[in-house]
Amino acid sequence: MEEEGFSALSVRKVSQYFEGSPQPIYSQFKTRKALDKAVLNQIFDILLTYTNQSYSHHTFLNMGVGVVVFAREHPKLFHGLCLNPTYGAVSIERILRYHIRIFKNLKEFSSFSSKELKDLVMKRWVYIYGLATLVSFDLFKEPTDQNILRNIKASGLPVLSDAIERSNKRGRR
Numbered sequence: 001m002e003e004e005g006f007s008a009l010s011v012r013k014v015s016q017y018f019e020g021s022p023q024p025i026y027s028q029f030k031t032r033k034a035l036d037k038a039v040l041n042q043i044f045d046i047l048l049t050y051t052n053q054s055y056s057h058h059t060f061l062n063m064g065v066g067v068v069v070f071a072r073e074h075p076k077l078f079h080g081l082c083l084n085p086t087y088g089a090v091s092i093e094r095i096l097r098y099h100i101r102i103f104k105n106l107k108e109f110s111s112f113s114s115k116e117l118k119d120l121v122m123k124r125w126v127y128i129y130g131l132a133t134l135v136s137f138d139l140f141k142e143p144t145d146q147n148i149l150r151n152i153k154a155s156g157l158p159v160l161s162d163a164i165e166r167s168n169k170r171g172r173r
Helices: 011-017 023-028 032-051 059-073 075-083 088-104 114-136 145-172
Strands: none
Touching: 011 023, 011 032, 032 059, 032 075, 032 088, 059 075, 059 088, 059 114, 059 145, 075 088, 075 114, 088 114, 114 145
16 A cells, blocks of 8 residues: 555455465455455554644644645555545545544633534645645655644644634624
């Protein structure tokens, strides 16, 4: 997967990787879809190790930077998870639900309604997804952690400030 990408995934290649017979893989995964789902779950778990790291003092920024750093470090996995025509939309929805769940439990977002939180995550995702895609195709100059953080701050903090202001106005009504 790392070298060839998600589209190259097959039972035969998995068995070659483990230097074994394809029969145990067929008995474990009855369909190609079941194999795909298991692999996508593993990729999602790898992504979470990046989004849960600390790149700054703020979880909102860290999770965004983590997605982009994951795309930089594992471009084929990012493509398989997020740009895949069959599973990309489902994977992105899962990522967004995870981000919403994390933010709901943070003090700084406690005044946000579910809709406000979802809107915030969606607005932030538009930029993060675009930046991660550019980075994964090596179209973004100098994709260092610091440069990624600086770019996400430049786009994400105004979105966050606007969302906080709206939430505060709603709370005063």
